[in-house]
Amino acid sequence: MTTVGEELVLALRDRGVEVVFGIPGVHTIELYRGLAESGIRHVTPRHEQGAGFMADGYARVCGKPGVCFVITGPGLTNTITPMAQARADSVPMLIVSSVNRLASLGKGLGHLHELPDQHGLAASVAVSARQVLAPAALHDTIDDLWRSTTEARPGPSHLEVPIDLLEALHEAPARAVAAPRPQKSRDGALVEQAARHLGAADRPVILAGGGAKRAEEALRGVAEALDAPVIQTVNARGLMHRHPLIVPASPSLRPVRDLIAGADAVLAVGTELGPTEYDIYATGEMAPMTGLVRIDICPDQLSRVDARISIAADAAAGLDGLIEFLPADRTRLDRGGSERAADARQAAWSGLEPDMRMAVDILETLRQGVPGAIIVGDSAQPVYAGNLYYDHDRPGGWFNAATGYGALGYAIPAAIGAALAAPEEPVICLTGDGGAQFSIAELMTARDEDLPIIFLVWNNHGYLEIEKAMRAAEVSVVGCDPTPPEFAAIARACRIPYQACTATPADLARTLSELRASGDGPVMIEIDAR
Known part of the structure; x- marks a missing residue:
């Protein structure tokens, strides 16, 4: 029979976690009881903020959630800043923290590391925050958080377990990891409509955000099919390196804004169209986007900016869908895409x-x-x-x-x-x-x-x-x-x-x-x- 702390570690291992970042403390000792035997590598930073940023960098590179173990109170508050950075950049992260004993929560009794509402504090930043209030609820809670962290738009989640529950026996039988829920398939009619709209344009432009960074092949295929310059946000840099259609410059720069404004159709893929990318000089305006088509995994994100066509899909799936409806013979297509991209690159560099x-x-x-x-x-x-x-x-x-x-x-x-x-x-x-x-x-x-x-x-x-x-x-x-x-x-x-x-x-x-x-x-x- 295992404790809740041991069972939690095994549950993470079974979900493919290979590394956790954390600083042990008296309130997380029970998390460490089974860690050495689990095969999960533990990395000790010097500050919990460092643990959070390490988890962020880890997740951005391998695509799997970065996981942190932190103590009650200051351990959790020290990771709030990394959680906020991860939320802004859609980085999957799971922060596992202890909290004071269950019977003491919310009573202000002056316990070590006590916060008025630790769970509420984390919930204000996390995409999902859950408490384990009984041993039997552990696996369902982890399933919910794992889905929130990895499905749809990724982000940081928080799991909180009272210290007395961490040491309690976990009597529920072992169970298999819940299968991922199938992603909603893209709307074929919308994709076809978008492909026809983009294919009919004379001066199309593509905006690629961080959501497209694992969809290089599909992005290249659509860009070449449309002969469209591809403007990259910061988190999309590195895609299509040295390709003649690439514009590796900020969409806030005047020449790049002019390229967007001069387009008669704009395809935005995996980008929230936020001001830290598109209006870093705080002009209060973004370049006009005629005939905007958006592909984004997050329906909430799609609802925040008006578009002619909005497609809720992963970047690779959405782009692959467009390719199916674009002309197969592209040898005679010439919309001046490479020349428009080259002009924008040169003007941006000169400026x-x-x-x-x-x-x-x-x-x-x-x-x-x-x-x-x-x-x-x-x-x-x-x-x-x-x-x-x-x-x-x-x-x-x-x-x-x-x-x-x-x-x-x-x-x-x-x-x-x-x-x-x-x-x-x-x-x-x-x-x-x-x-x-x-x-x-x-x-x-x-x-x-x-x-x-x-x-x-x-x-x-x-x-x-x-x-x-x-x-x-x-x-x-x-x-x-x-x-x-x-x-x-x-x-x-x-x-x-x-x-x-x-x-x-x-x-x-x-x-x-x-x-x-x-x-x-x-x-x-x-x-x-x-």
Whole structure:
């Protein structure tokens, strides 16, 4: 006979969980009773926020939910920020927390780690939050949460178990994992209508969001069938690398807005059409989208923006459906798609400020020096530049927290999660000196796990982008010059090889080559960007 805590671990294992991120505490000891025997790998961050960001990076790379074990109270509140980032970017995550004894909940008796309403707090951020109030309810509750986390639009979920229930005996018989509910099939009549509408257009344009990042083949097929430029949001970068129809530039840039506005039909796939992608300069307006067709897995999302045709479907399924109704003979099709895409690319590049173009050159050097890398970013100047314009060479290989919810301190722990999800793939963490200080302790987690991550610190000795914004607003600059630590000393303390270089492509290329030859574990490069 097992305890509820042991049964919970087995239930996660049976759902394919291979890694959990967490910091043990007195309120979660019963979760750890069966963990060592389960075969699930436990990774210990230095802070629960790091655990959440690790789970996020892990999920983005492998597509399976990232799972965290956290304690009552502060353990849960420390993961709220990662949960919010995951919700904004549709990342599947399951946070499992303890809570005080069942009979004490809501009574304000002053127990250790007590919150007025821990469940309500988590529910305000999670796509689904559930409590286990009796041992027999465990499996049904996990089934419901797993479906909420993985089916339809993914996101973070929260499972809360009182500490006295974690140690209680689980007397229910073992049972099979519930089968996934079949996804609703796409509406064939709507898909055919959309295909005819798009096929009749003279200047179609495609907007690809993060929901399309695992649908590259289908996206390419539709783009080529329509001869339509494909504009990528941040989370779609890496799709169709160097394809003549790709526009790897922010839809907030004026030339890209003009391309959208000039279209007579727009296909938006797996994108919420939100302002952090389409109106980052806060103009209050987005480019007009004539004849808009949307494909999105989330019906609620589809209802938030008026469209001519809305198709509730997974990106790959929706795009495959369109291909079925588009002309098979595309050899004579010429709507000027490649030329329109090239013009937009050139105009977008030319419109960037010189410092942004310089930062993109740095990114190009990284891509050439470490082909096929997963680049995980924080809010730092080269990440901002890449979000404006950068063509990555791997679908799903460029993601960061400089959009969506916009949490600082994301890159270091998320890169650790990414490296655990894809142990054979190169991972680059791109952070600024400010963002690094939010989560610098997690470098020791990378060292403990011996992960081959390149930690690249862009050190401009302050919050340069905030300083620029304050000056532009004619506000006296205050608080933007926190003194950075000696990163060489930090690397040495963490037993991580370190080199410094200048913010030039040639110097970075040399440094990359030298450090990559130093071994398979984590390394650090500090770029002096002053």
